[in-house]
Amino acid sequence: MHHHNTSIEAHRNQQKSFRSSDGVIKYIDEGKGDVILLLHGIPTSSWLYRKMIDDLVIQGSRVIAPDMLGFGNSDSPDGYEIYSSAAHAKRLIELMDYLAVKSWNHLMHDAGGFWTWELLKNNPNRVNKLIVLNALILENGFFPPIKMKEGGFAKFILSLYRTQITSGILLKMLFKNGLTAHKLSKAEFTGYQLPLLEGKTKGMYYFFTQLSSPFPNYEETLQQLTIPVTVIWGKQDKILKWSPQENRVTELLKIKACHLHILDANHFIQEEKPTRITAIINAFIH
Numbered sequence: 001m002h003h004h005n006t007s008i009e010a011h012r013n014q015q016k017s018f019r020s021s022d023g024v025i026k027y028i029d030e031g032k033g034d035v036i037l038l039l040h041g042i043p044t045s046s047w048l049y050r051k052m053i054d055d056l057v058i059q060g061s062r063v064i065a066p067d068m069l070g071f072g073n074s075d076s077p078d079g080y081e082i083y084s085s086a087a088h089a090k091r092l093i094e095l096m097d098y099l100a101v102k103s104w105n106h107l108m109h110d111a112g113g114f115w116t117w118e119l120l121k122n123n124p125n126r127v128n129k130l131i132v133l134n135a136l137i138l139e140n141g142f143f144p145p146i147k148m149k150e151g152g153f154a155k156f157i158l159s160l161y162r163t164q165i166t167s168g169i170l171l172k173m174l175f176k177n178g179l180t181a182h183k184l185s186k187a188e189f190t191g192y193q194l195p196l197l198e199g200k201t202k203g204m205y206y207f208f209t210q211l212s213s214p215f216p217n218y219e220e221t222l223q224q225l226t227i228p229v230t231v232i233w234g235k236q237d238k239i240l241k242w243s244p245q246e247n248r249v250t251e252l253l254k255i256k257a258c259h260l261h262i263l264d265a266n267h268f269i270q271e272e273k274p275t276r277i278t279a280i281i282n283a284f285i286h
Contacts, residue, residue: 008191011047012073018098020091022082023075027066027095031057034128034285035101037092038065041110041135043161043174043204045072047191048109051274059282064104066095068115070203072195080150083206085216089119096126105285107131109270110240111207117218120225129285130229130253133277134240134267137222139215141245143238145177150209158201158208167196178267180236188271222252229253230284232277234265259284 015026028046030053038049046065056063067074069091070083081087092115096104106127108116113135120127136142148154160166171193175184184192231249233242242262249255261280265272 007187008047008194011050011191015046015067015073018095020069020094022079022087022091023069023077025066025069025075025091025095026073027064028053029062029064029099030054031060031062033060033062035104036061036063036281036285037096037104037106038063039092039106039108039112039116040065040068040071041108041112042207043071043196043201044110044192045195047072048268048270050191052270052278055275055278056281059278060286061105061282064095064099064101066092067195068092068203070200070206072200076198076200076202078202080206083203084210085114085118088115089122092119093123093126102126103128105129105131107133107281108135109133110135110267113137114216114218117216117221121218121221124221124225124227127227130225130227131281131284132229132231132233133269134234134237134242136240137218137249138245139217140248141241142215143241144211145239146208147211148208149212154205154209158205161196161201161204162199164197167193171196175268177238179271180234180264180266182268182272184271219252222249225253228259228284229255230259230261230280231255232261232263232269232280234267234269234272235262236265237267239267 016029018025040048045067049065053063068088070076103126263273
């Protein structure tokens with residue numbers, strides 16, 4: 001196994017560019033074979049998957065890992081609805097159409113859940129197999145630490161993410177709460193902090209202010225899916241909990257017991273258990 005990128009600069013050098021209808025999206029595209037799309041959440045980027053990409057490629061997948069608009073190395077245009085789940089889903093479809101990928105295996109994390117359900121609502125035939133990591137599914141599994149109304153307070157909070165000292169404090173809290181025993185190196189931490197220091201908080205602003213609206217109900221979308229689903233979940237996650245929603249999600253998505261993997265990990269399972277996750281994925285998709 002060759003080592004993954006140790007610096008965000010090397011990671012960015014590996015990215016390709018796609019001009020979506022709303023701005024440039026940067027993405028990793030590595031390997032040959034059946035496509036697997038790796039979708040990050042908030043406030044992360046494709047950097048979240050740096051420890052998994054090589055493993056998936058070696059096992060015969062073509063890995064596509066985008067930085068969604070407003071995140072990572074992608075553009076962060078002005079606007080509000082441009083960061084809605086429906087708009088994120090539309091741009092994912094644009095990217096896959098541009099790459100001439102008719103259907104793919106799909107993995108998502110965190111807010112990537114909303115973007116995925118929105119995509120599947122209108123394009124259920126585009127995804128062959130679905131892999132769910134600690135993601136937004138049903139309201140009863142979600143315990144948000146903060147909800148903000150649109151306006152000055154939310155803008156102030158998000159401005160704190162853009163300055164070296166305060167963004168460092170906020171991100172350290174995020175990872176302290178989202179990782180169990182694992183510590184990020186300085187270079188790894190920088191990979192997450194850099195986009196925020198570049199001012200990429202508009203996508204976050206949309207998401208955090210949307211949390212004060214009703215939680216979107218995707219039950220119908222989930223119920224209509226006929227594709228195989230596997231769940232890989234870090235059970236120490238305090239914000240996204242599996243157990244309260246387990247029965248309903250298992251029923252809606254018709255998840256087989258053998259496709260349910262509850263790991264001794266926290267929210268950022270890609271940091272804590274990358275090789276375990278890729279082993280489960282490779283067994284599931286091949």
